[in-house]
Every structure is written in C-alpha cells, then in structure tokens.
Amino acid sequence: MAERMYLYDDTVQTNTRFVSFMGENARFDLAIIVSDRYYGKKLVLDIQGGRFAIIGQDDLDEPGYLEEAYNLNEEDAEELRSFLYEIV
Structure with a gap:
C-alpha cells in the first residue's frame, strides 16, 4: 500500500452558528x-x-456568486445576500 501524502492535517477551534x-x-x-x-x-x-x-x-459584492454557489434564483439569492451582509 502506498504511503498517504498529507497536504495538511490541522485541528482548529471554530465558532459555529446555526440559523x-x-x-x-x-x-x-x-x-x-x-x-x-x-x-x-x-x-x-x-x-x-x-x-x-x-x-x-x-464575494457578496460579486454578481452571480451566491446564485452559482447555492444554485439559487436571483430573488432567493438576494434574500440570502441581505442576511449575510448582516454577519460578514
């Protein structure tokens, strides 16, 4: 079996918000x-x-970014963008 080559293997502290x-x-x-x-x-x-x-x-200012990333139509992407502007 070939030896696994890691590019990185880090453990970091995170804060996670579920909304x-x-x-x-x-x-x-x-x-x-x-x-x-x-x-x-x-x-x-x-x-x-x-x-x-x-x-x-x-990324929020980039046209089409959220639409592509989350497979959203323009209206739904604008609602998500509006929320994300509050937290980013």
Whole structure:
C-alpha cells in the first residue's frame, strides 16, 4: 500500500452558528463557521441543499456568486445576500 501524502492535517477551534429563516420562496438552513483558517471569511453551509461556500464581503459584492454557489434564483439569492451582509 502506498504511503498517504498529507497536504495538511490541522485541528482548529471554530465558532459555529446555526440559523434557519424563511424567505419569500425558500427556507434557509445554514451553518456559519468562523475560524482563523479562511482569512476573515466565513464558511457558510446550506444544510438542506448540501452546498457550501467561503464567503466574505467581496464575494457578496460579486454578481452571480451566491446564485452559482447555492444554485439559487436571483430573488432567493438576494434574500440570502441581505442576511449575510448582516454577519460578514
């Protein structure tokens, strides 16, 4: 058996916030993970959709970023973006 080559294997402390809210058309069930790993950005997991993204202010300002990352239409992405602006 070949020896496993690790690129990294770290254990870090994190803060995780679980939040669920209802938008006009969609429910959002999120886990928001904060650590020193992502240069001030947050790891945002869509629990029901099985998608995640590393998000900072610059990502929220990027057109189409949330739509692509979470497979959302424009209206649902705008509701998520509005929430994330409050916490990023």
